[in-house]
Amino acid sequence: MNDFAKKLFQNSKSVVDAIPVVVSSRIRLARNLADAKFVKYACKSDLRMIADMCIDALAKCPILSGSNVVAMGDLLEYERTSLVERHMCSQEFTANINEARLLFTDDQLISIMINEEDHLRMQIFRPNLNFREMFDSINEIDDHLSENLDIAFDERYGFLTSCPTNVGTGMRASVMLHLPALSILKQMNNLVLAVQKLGFVARGLFGEGSDSQGNFFQISNQQTLGLSEVDILSRLSQIIKSIIDYELNFREIVKKERIVWLYDNIGRALGILRGCYSMASVDAINCISLMMLASDLEYLPNDLRHELNQIMMKMQGSHLQVLANRPLNAAERDIKRAEILREFFATVPNLKFM
Amino acid sequence: MDKCQFCGKQATVHMTQIVNGKMTAVHMCGECAAKHGLFDKEGLPFAMLSTIGEALFAGIKKSASMNGLICSKCGCTPMSFKETGRLGCPNCYKDLKPLVDGIVESSQKGMVHSGKVPKSRTTVEVEKALAADKVKCGDGVGSTGRKVGKRGSVKGRVGDLQKMLDEAIRDERYEEAAALRDEIRKLKK
Numbered sequence: 001m002n003d004f005a006k007k008l009f010q011n012s013k014s015v016v017d018a019i020p021v022v023v024s025s026r027i028r029l030a031r032n033l034a035d036a037k038f039v040k041y042a043c044k045s046d047l048r049m050i051a052d053m054c055i056d057a058l059a060k061c062p063i064l065s066g067s068n069v070v071a072m073g074d075l076l077e078y079e080r081t082s083l084v085e086r087h088m089c090s091q092e093f094t095a096n097i098n099e100a101r102l103l104f105t106d107d108q109l110i111s112i113m114i115n116e117e118d119h120l121r122m123q124i125f126r127p128n129l130n131f132r133e134m135f136d137s138i139n140e141i142d143d144h145l146s147e148n149l150d151i152a153f154d155e156r157y158g159f160l161t162s163c164p165t166n167v168g169t170g171m172r173a174s175v176m177l178h179l180p181a182l183s184i185l186k187q188m189n190n191l192v193l194a195v196q197k198l199g200f201v202a203r204g205l206f207g208e209g210s211d212s213q214g215n216f217f218q219i220s221n222q223q224t225l226g227l228s229e230v231d232i233l234s235r236l237s238q239i240i241k242s243i244i245d246y247e248l249n250f251r252e253i254v255k256k257e258r259i260v261w262l263y264d265n266i267g268r269a270l271g272i273l274r275g276c277y278s279m280a281s282v283d284a285i286n287c288i289s290l291m292m293l294a295s296d297l298e299y300l301p302n303d304l305r306h307e308l309n310q311i312m313m314k315m316q317g318s319h320l321q322v323l324a325n326r327p328l329n330a331a332e333r334d335i336k337r338a339e340i341l342r343e344f345f346a347t348v349p350n351l352k353f354m
Numbered sequence: 355m356d357k358c359q360f361c362g363k364q365a366t367v368h369m370t371q372i373v374n375g376k377m378t379a380v381h382m383c384g385e386c387a388a389k390h391g392l393f394d395k396e397g398l399p400f401a402m403l404s405t406i407g408e409a410l411f412a413g414i415k416k417s418a419s420m421n422g423l424i425c426s427k428c429g430c431t432p433m434s435f436k437e438t439g440r441l442g443c444p445n446c447y448k449d450l451k452p453l454v455d456g457i458v459e460s461s462q463k464g465m466v467h468s469g470k471v472p473k474s475r476t477t478v479e480v481e482k483a484l485a486a487d488k489v490k491c492g493d494g495v496g497s498t499g500r501k502v503g504k505r506g507s508v509k510g511r512v513g514d515l516q517k518m519l520d521e522a523i524r525d526e527r528y529e530e531a532a533a534l535r536d537e538i539r540k541l542k543k
Contacts, residue, residue, distance in 0.1 A: 037443045038442055039440075040438055041430065041438075041443065139470070142470075154444075154447055154467075155467070155514065157454070159467075160447050163440055164461070167447075169469040169470070223462055225464045225466070226463055228468050317366075330364075
């Protein structure tokens, strides 16, 4: 493992207990300096000046003291994309690396993209759901920033962003949910349509086979103008809470109506994870999803949930390459992935069905 | 196993998104997904980076007022927005107002900011800006979760919004006018 990998892996991301259904949540604020061109139109020397000014201002913020700054251009391609897999930056940020810097705290829960499409994209991440505490922290950083830098703001449009679809609060909040029971009972379409009607965006991630219906869904706000930050977050929390209730109720239904199916699928998935020698990422995600469900339903120890979140992150393509310290092709990744999963699940106790 | 829709290789990225109530599934290989920057384009259709501008541009009502617009600070025009999907600098919001309003109208439900304002604005900066007559309304009051600075008064904000409302009605920007009216009502409560 090289120094970058050590730095990345030595800090386990989660400092808080994992909870059922919610995989993670995130709030991100987009900000720009008032007197500079937006990133897409700025020249290299402008971008360097912007980066220096932002880092200077952020370094003085108490929450961020002792943070790390990395120039994206100094990293290998798979090292950059591993940061996307850790939810520390966007995919776009890894592609346009001209004077792009990433500032992040040691616990990796706060990360700030400098010179993404906006000068600053500041995000806070949690492996559970607590918008109030998250917003307070990110808001403190934002206040500190605007006291030290002239931030682009307009009375009518709010915070000015390089794409007008982000103006106003410049805030995106998103929650990643694990919804196996809704998926088993084929309720995903209804859910995403309902979420959309409420003005939020639902996106399926890690689709399964041809029907593209995985068990993981990300819900985020679409509207950034005309609602306050608190309004957006409280609406989103309400929606998330009702989805959690649905999911938990549906799990009870699955336990009543589809118990053999459930035991069979969980049992087979664990068998696959313990015996695999080449595993594609989609298959791994689906198997791990069932292990998460098993842990939530106490067929596996409850405290395994946090480790399952970790293994889910570590078995992603770029993480495997960071671990191997070299680029791997798809076939090599599948073999490496299987190795990690086999080793981990060998230590997991046998299923205890009620 | 699905094939990448762009190059036909084995797809390793599968995404589903609902756009205008219609579910779309996309299958891609990792390389094409990275190339098209399909991640993290929240709130936007599955457009490729270069076509986001076009998609946004296509969604707005084009009017004669759009011709000949150019940002006096950075030189950005509606055409360069169409190409890149991004504005050039904060001043574009003033100089390319008809374009910005069109995009905001088609992509946002609200028309007037009601969230937080930068902290410095509530004190020294606003006074400076007001003195220089750069900022028309100066108290930085949002309708909810609002902060009121030294100069902050609901009355002042209502006055400013009223001015913006009059302008909007004069220019026949009715959707914006309605939003401003609602914002004024909220403040008067």
